[in-house]
Amino acid sequence: MSDFNGDFWSVYVAGLTLVSIVACLLLLWITARKKVAADADNTTGHVWDGDLREMNNPMPRWWVWLFVGTIIFSLLYLVAYPGLGSYQGTLGWSTAGNYQKEMERARQQLEPLYAQFTARKPEELAGDVHAMGIGERLFMNNCAQCHGSDARGSKGFPNLADKDWLWGGSPDKIAETLHQGRTGAMPPMGAAVGGADDVKNVAHYVLSLSKAPHDSLRAQLGKSRFTACAACHGMDGKGNTALGAPNLTDDVWLHGWGEQAIINIINNGRTNHMPAQQKLLTPEQIHVLSAYVWGLSNKPECVREAMSPGPFAPRDRP
Known part of the structure; x- marks a missing residue:
């Protein structure tokens, strides 16, 4: 069963999103309350590259309010649009709906x-x-x-x-x-045809139907075993369009030509889907x-x- 069938991941994503927003607010609040003792020249005492000193100036108010504005915007966005797990948002917007x-x-x-x-x-x-x-x-x-x-x-x-x-x-x-x-399915027919030798004989019989190079003796032996295939392909091997069963008497080979290719299809079956x-x-x-x-x-x-x-x-x- 898929891990996404339950509500755990929806709750997990929603919780992680809200915790992240709260963490941003908390970071802003802690930073605003923290007071750094300044030297007489209003620096923090930190020095880099010998003469670069950090001033002890507060963050610009416009930057602080911009940060607060982005947090408020994110909360409003999560109310209006999907973003909290499986919550769809008050506007009912979705990428699938927009695409439609x-x-x-x-x-x-x-x-x-x-x-x-x-x-x-x-x-x-x-x-x-x-x-x-x-x-x-x-x-x-x-x-x-x-x-x-x-x-x-x-x-x-x-x-x-x-x-x-x-x-x-x-x-x-x-x-x-x-x-x-369309879904065309040929089930594995190896057991219905017989043993490995019987499957090989049927493969040569199928090759003979399209006048392809084959072993005539094996083809003759495989003819009687072909009855297992005739339900779909017909006794004459000309196929059945009602079932999507291919014509075996022409020279068209959808899944490959040759003895081994036919043996593989008989033994393993084949499914095609459009x-x-x-x-x-x-x-x-x-x-x-x-x-x-x-x-x-x-x-x-x-x-x-x-x-x-x-x-x-x-x-x-x-």
Whole structure:
């Protein structure tokens, strides 16, 4: 259990803050009361570097009142704003609330821009240079971190510029993915397949499905064991977009290609997660972004001209 679930740290922070303020007041009071016996020349008797003497003058009153003013300000601030542990302050201000207000203000300002696209189909938008320019910026800000600036992905992150789709590549399915996010999970299947030799045979059978180099004898032996995998990938190995199960008969390898890579996935399983974007993007923005992503693999003329080879290599292929 997290240490921050209880009230201890909230009370600790609030107490430490108040003790610090009281200590400042106490320091000021002690300093004001302390009297240093002065010599006849009004110095304290301290000498540095042979001839530098400290005068016994009191602190300027403006400095003292400025110090008192900062303490009063800090107390008023702690009443109005959060600063005493879990206390929210009388004004109810928070960084999260301030962020939401700024985002809402930005959305209201952008509404007229996206209003011109909402009634148009994604397939139509994919041929609109202006809409795709906006879609590209949305992609760079929200998607390129995982899928790459050229949308060709990398190991573990799908290539969006081909026609290989785990959950379906229609504009509606892409919009659904953006709205809700996706979690693709393959459980460890080693025990269901059999022993280590059986797992290796199934790996070669999977390689044979995509016409990749493989041991034909092991592939033949692994075919019967593949039934443990067919529930998701199908008996023909062509996958199932309803489950996000990849097609094993093409040459696209999301998590690496080769005997050992497939054996590792069978034995250990694999989970991929794409977070939902509906809290970050408005429905209108997702509409334009889904049109842009759809256009990457269907390539209307304006998207084809905009795309250029990027620094990211395609996913592993044989």
